[in-house]
Amino acid sequence: MTLSSSMANALSGLTAASRAVDVVSSNVANAMTDGYARRELSLSARQSGGVIIDGVSRAVDDRVTSDRREAEAGLSNAGLLADAWLGIEEAIGYPTENGSLADRIDQLDTALISAASRPDETVRLDQAVSAAVSVADQINSVASDVQTLRQQADTEIATMVGQLNGYLDQVEDLNRQIARAATSDRDASALLDQRQAIVDSISEIVPVRQASRVNGQVALYTYGGVGLVDGQAATVAFQRSAQITPFDSYEAGDLSGISVNGFQLSIGGSYNQISGGKLSAAFEIRDQIAPGAQSTIDALARDLIERFQDGTLDTSLTAGDAGLFTDLGAAFDPTHETNVASRLRVNAAVNPEAGGDSWRLRDGLGATSAGPVGDSSLLSALEMRLTERGVVRSGPSAGLPRSVADLVSDFLSEAEAKYQISDGEKAFQSAKVDTLTTKELENGVDTDDEMQKLLLIEQAYAANARVVQTIDTLIQQILEI
Known part of the structure; x- marks a missing residue:
């Protein structure tokens, strides 16, 4: 894997992590908002490496609704x-x-x-x-x-x-x-x-x-x-x-x-x-x-x-x-x-x-x-x-x-x-x-779960940032030769 492809993969990871933070923040902020459906970030792997953001979906059970x-x-x-x-x-x-x-x-x-x-x-x-x-x-x-x-x-x-x-x-x-x-x-x-x-x-x-x-x-x-x-x-x-x-x-x-x-x-x-x-x-x-x-x-x-x-x-x-x-x-x-x-x-x-x-x-x-x-x-x-x-x-x-x-x-x-x-x-x-509303809320925002996701996002962001930093160091060393 070349440095440029590694850099592209890390940058896509940083972008995805940043978008994921926005989604989690929105979920936590609207946890008590009536009618709010929990958001989920949809990602897929790129053929050349890294991730693609497919979009944001709403966690809704149409039948229960x-x-x-x-x-x-x-x-x-x-x-x-x-x-x-x-x-x-x-x-x-x-x-x-x-x-x-x-x-x-x-x-x-x-x-x-x-x-x-x-x-x-x-x-x-x-x-x-x-x-x-x-x-x-x-x-x-x-x-x-x-x-x-x-x-x-x-x-x-x-x-x-x-x-x-x-x-x-x-x-x-x-x-x-x-x-x-x-x-x-x-x-x-x-x-x-x-x-x-x-x-x-x-x-x-x-x-x-x-x-x-x-x-x-x-x-x-x-x-x-x-x-x-x-x-x-x-x-x-x-x-x-x-x-x-x-x-x-x-x-x-x-x-x-x-x-x-x-x-x-x-x-x-x-x-x-x-x-x-x-x-x-x-x-x-x-x-x-x-x-x-x-x-x-x-x-x-x-x-x-x-x-x-x-x-x-x-x-x-x-x-x-x-x-x-x-x-x-x-x-x-x-x-x-x-x-x-x-x-x-x-x-x-x-x-x-x-x-x-x-x-x-x-x-x-x-x-x-x-x-x-x-x-x-x-x-x-x-x-x-x-x-x-x-x-x-x-x-x-x-x-x-x-x-x-x-x-x-x-x-x-x-x-x-x-x-x-x-x-x-x-x-x-x-x-x-009451029963169906409770069932609907099972797909709602769980703030504990969202905070756990935030920790994982933070780790992923730090890892991708570390990759970018490492690649930057390598490029600097190459330029000094």
Whole structure:
């Protein structure tokens, strides 16, 4: 081996050692940086001797990363659904809580019993009317909370679609930068880290599969096969609704779906092209969970009105007259059940605050004058009607014998059961994310290992430097001859 070839070999070793120090330094400095993939220097031997730097690679297990993204999407999906069901639970309230729907039904029952025990006391009649108003107000409040939940879901969809379009544009831009780096033989590791973090964010909204393309570029597709990025970024479109009413539905075309490059996607059915992430959960809340809860509270309000608009219960009523509870002052019409929970009111005839008289609760809602103050028969009948199990005409409990309290319990039980399912799925996906994140971190930066590498690099650098020094000495000696 000639001196010149030995010098070239040593210099290539020094260059490789210098580059290796940069890689180790970057690894150590970013050991705690989220999304950073450990760098590894790739070297190969030259045919004539020495080493060639082939480039810097990232230590990434694509399969584990894909599984972790899927688990994070499932966690986001289950978390949003669990929050929705918990919100419905809290709107209904728990039986032991003051002011809950069950508590107000119980207070109405107690107030009617109290009034029946002393029908001559106006204060007790007033308290019974006030308790009935509280029941109506609470049902109105539950219906309002359900519609708020639905409106919020629609707003969240619009926000997520805006974020998604921004992320897709960033992936397209990073793809171009990575391709340019690949063709100009520049290190694109930092760009790859950025793209991985953005794809992670996309997957939380809509789970995606990643496919490799030339020069380090990637294409992104939903699990339903919809292309989001392949060369160019797709345009995702959604029209936010300024105000959603209980009469609006996606199926009827009142509410916006979602489209990609003008193509309307299938959502919410057995074939859901965006299933699995936060976006899918928000559509489920808007189009299934909230409307279902609205239907249930409407069925409860209907049952409450129909229980008391009965001429056999209150003989002062005639056909078509409203009873104790009304649909905005009128008797219930089965063809107008939608949103009746928001229209539920106590009959103004018995409500002193609406110009009525509470003695009609004792003497009949259609009575024109007060009757015997000691007659408690109607009050007792009203209390019995509240607690008796009648056949429910609509909603999830249709066809079953239920009291008003039973219907509230059924509603709360359904919300609690669905919450427990979603919360259980959330816990499962959280554990899965933790496991896969730990697996990913096994390919992460081990600072102890990096310091050991640094010692070896230092030794290699010193050895190559010694060779250069020795060759320099020999050349000087030759020149002195």
